[in-house]
Amino acid sequence: MLEVRDVTKSYDGRAVVNSVSFEVQPGEIFALLGPNGAGKTTLIRMITDILKPDSGSIMLGGSPVGGDQRALVSYLPEERGVYKRARLVDVLAYFGELKGMKSPDARATAMRLLEKVELAGHAQKQVQTLSKGMQQKVQLCTALIGDPRLLILDEPFTGLDPINVQLFERVLQERRAAGTTILLSTHQMNKVEQLCDRALMINRGHMVLYGSVREIRRRHSGHAVVVSGGAVPDGVPGVSRVAKVNEGHLLTLEPTATPEGVLRALLERGMSLRSFALDEPPLEDIFVKVVTEGLGLDRGQSGPPTVDELMASGSAR
């Protein structure tokens, strides 16, 4: 669906986005991660054709972005606003018409979207009369109208209460089910783990992580398992160290040991197990580690991963 190839963008001789390449498959929710100032917004602006890359290409459905492709893309930026004095239905219909819808269709779709986000009763009100959370739902609707093929959302959950977060999640899942590709930029790593299939992380303009969320977590696991239940028996084969952790015990495995072998050994020794899980660090820990330790440090000081390496890992879903 979306194919970004070796894209670079510089300001005043400084590369803000440096040789970034990735693909987003149709119907997947793809996370774009990175610390503040990493180059995410610049990358998104290039995908939406607001900015032009210095080099590289960005293709959408096999054609360069911009042009007629523009109608297929919607973007909800982090710094967002909406026409405060306009009525809800008018705002949405306006965006719908700009996406190529006929005026009556745009208004009908606007009403359906407002119903979906539980704002139909406010359709004729001015936006400025709504609460901040309600306005945020209107903003989401401006991105949804026109049935975009690629939906780019930058921090969509910020400022929402848990009920509206669930509503947003439900809408996104429905869109994914309908075949919409979603590019989600967020710092809420739990949402990435919960919603996203794959992720790309950039830091200082470079790609530093790329692949399926599960694979990224697995790659950063410490070759250990976390168990809970009864006491951990002594001398379990394949276990080099046992440490107490909040949720039970962390069992560090010997290099040649496998989680399956250790599980078998624990059961053979009569341990009553309530849970057994691979010690995969949460994405947030991986994020912090990659950012604080710097480019490539998590790869043994070998420098940032090459684009080819990252592309190879990204395609291994």
Added chain:
Amino acid sequence: MSFSLARGMIIARREYLSTIRRKAFVFSLLLTPMVFGLVTAIQVLTASDEAKQALKIGSIAVVDSAGLLGSAPRKFETEVLNKDDATRRLKAKAEPKRVPTTIEFFPDQVSALAALKSGRVSQVLVVPPDYLARGQLRRFKLSNNLFSSSDERAVGRWLARSLVANAVDSVRADRASRPLSGIQLFTPTKSGEYELHDESRELIDFFVPFGMGLLLSIAIVTGGQYLLQGVSEEKESRILESLLCTVTSEELMFGKLVGLGGAGLTLVAAWTLMGSYFVAPLAMAGKFHMSPLLLAFGVLYFMLGYLFYASLMTGIGAIATNLREANQMAILFTFANFVPFYMLPKIIGHPDSGLAVALSLFPLTAPTSMLMRLAATDVGVPAWQIGASLALLAGAAWLAVVISARVFRIGLLMYGKSPTLPEIIRWARQG
């Protein structure tokens, strides 16, 4: 991306409708002419009333120390026009009201001033012994304002008639007091033939160029203000990034120029219509006509001038961080637009002067200045000057559109910090 006129027009329609539906627009539409009309009416009526009151002299105490006024008439009449005389005078010679003034002689200045103080007379005229040699008179009045000397002409006529009363017959004395009252001025037409100069046209000859220039300036300022406001408000509202994903910056700029500019033009057009209702009788009475060529040039200068200024305002709106800053930046251009009005006597009085030519060639002042010159000369400006002025203005407008579009695209995404001049130049170059 290819420019989509359809998307541009959707933006234009929204900008236009959302602007004209605002309360501020409606207030501006109705209240501005009302306030303007009210202030003008108060000024005119007050001034006319003051002047009229000044002509109702009542009685004058005369101290004839020179002994020249022994045969002077003891009363004279002053013509005072009615309130709506301006229109009436043009339609037909309205009969003015005749107000009598009486003359009372006093032996000395002291007694005359006492009469003035007591209210017996409204003013004192002292003719010194050496008046014939030196021509100096003394006049005493209790009021001291702008209109204190409004009655001088009436007093002067009485004095002139009185001075010759003994020497000539009454007819000559009358004529000597008003020697130019029946003068007919003949001026050449375009074909070179002399025709009677129509006084009522003088007013129109002044107001046509002045009015056309004023209309253009008001349209530029009003439309420009809407553009400044619209662009900077939208920038502040942070909605632009969502929009720019869907439309190009060129389409957005086009929509704003047409929509917000159109709202400004609507305002000016409505004011013009309202104004026409009151001015039409005056224009008809003055046999007002506007040549089609002047009208065509008017429209051309109007469009080019408007495009030029509107593009500048759009660019300024895009680079400013808020409306206040945008207004500060725009004031220089707004001022430039009004420069021809400071030079009004020179441009209308001497439309071929170097200053008038220079102002009508310089793009920032060309629309207003050239319109004034064309109207003042009945399209008698040399063709090369019109051509050069239009070419320069069109070039400047094109440049303004191109640069503003480039600056607009980048400036819209900059928040919180205004770009420096080198940055703006770089954006304009990079596009």
